[in-house]
Amino acid sequence: MDKTIFITGATSGIGRVMTENCLKKGYTVYATGRNESELNALKQLGANIFKADLSNVDEIENVCGQLPIINVAILNAGVGIFQNAFDLLDEEIDAMIDVNIRAPFYLTKRISTKMMEQQFGHLIFIGSQAGKVATKKASVYAATKHAITGYTNGLRMELAPFNIDVTTVYPGPIDTPFLQKADATNTYRKSMERFLLNPEKVANEVMKTIDKPVREVNLPRIMSLTSKLYAVAPRWVEKLGSGFFNKK
Numbered sequence: 001m002d003k004t005i006f007i008t009g010a011t012s013g014i015g016r017v018m019t020e021n022c023l024k025k026g027y028t029v030y031a032t033g034r035n036e037s038e039l040n041a042l043k044q045l046g047a048n049i050f051k052a053d054l055s056n057v058d059e060i061e062n063v064c065g066q067l068p069i070i071n072v073a074i075l076n077a078g079v080g081i082f083q084n085a086f087d088l089l090d091e092e093i094d095a096m097i098d099v100n101i102r103a104p105f106y107l108t109k110r111i112s113t114k115m116m117e118q119q120f121g122h123l124i125f126i127g128s129q130a131g132k133v134a135t136k137k138a139s140v141y142a143a144t145k146h147a148i149t150g151y152t153n154g155l156r157m158e159l160a161p162f163n164i165d166v167t168t169v170y171p172g173p174i175d176t177p178f179l180q181k182a183d184a185t186n187t188y189r190k191s192m193e194r195f196l197l198n199p200e201k202v203a204n205e206v207m208k209t210i211d212k213p214v215r216e217v218n219l220p221r222i223m224s225l226t227s228k229l230y231a232v233a234p235r236w237v238e239k240l241g242s243g244f245f246n247k248k
Helices: 013-024 036-045 057-066 089-116 137-161 177-182 187-191 201-212 223-232 234-244
Strands: 004-007 028-033 049-052 072-075 121-126 164-171 216-219
Touching: 004 013, 013 028, 013 036, 013 201, 028 036, 036 049, 049 057, 057 089, 072 089, 072 223, 089 121, 089 164, 121 137, 121 201, 137 164, 164 201, 201 216
Parallel strands: 004 028, 004 072, 028 049, 072 121, 121 164, 164 216
Antiparallel strands: none
8 A cells, every 4th residue: 555656647537536546545646737726636635746737848857856766657648639630730739749758758767767776666658549540630649649659668678677567558538628628629529429438447447557567458448459450451440430520
């Protein structure tokens, strides 16, 4: 029960649920986010909070400089904007690259160095099924999640000699405010409504890996079949995936 957990993107969605669950289990929790009022609410529950914009390297450095020895880092913060690649603004592309790729890379570099010194630790990355199979209007978002897949696959081998576990979680679409922010038209949410994951279920599955580290988690589990099918029949999967957004 005596574990110290670091969670990014802790103020909403599964990040919020995971933070609350960790506190209920008696873990010492360090949480980051940008929403000050939500962070203060977590502080009232017992979390140690850092208000930080993870697209800013200086703020990443500041957070990591204040972290004590931690057992588990859950790198959950993410940004998604569901739009055709040619319709995205440069700043929207930058936002996804900064938060979804640079932030976890920079955080891992700093956190893993400390874990290597202590010869133990566990890094949990919240990826996406989009990191295995891309869909229409998610090309850039999927690319950032593909980056996490490649990164964690190599990182896992690099850190194994130091007794550091690396878990990648690949959820499908989750019923959280993330979807409303990612797609203002709400088209994606409506088309995927019957497949949406419950955030509490996703958070609980992530919590299980804290006590029992695994290589990866696919949610729902049947979605692991999609990526395998994509490897042998990509054209068929892409045709099916094109229906997730209505044409405009």
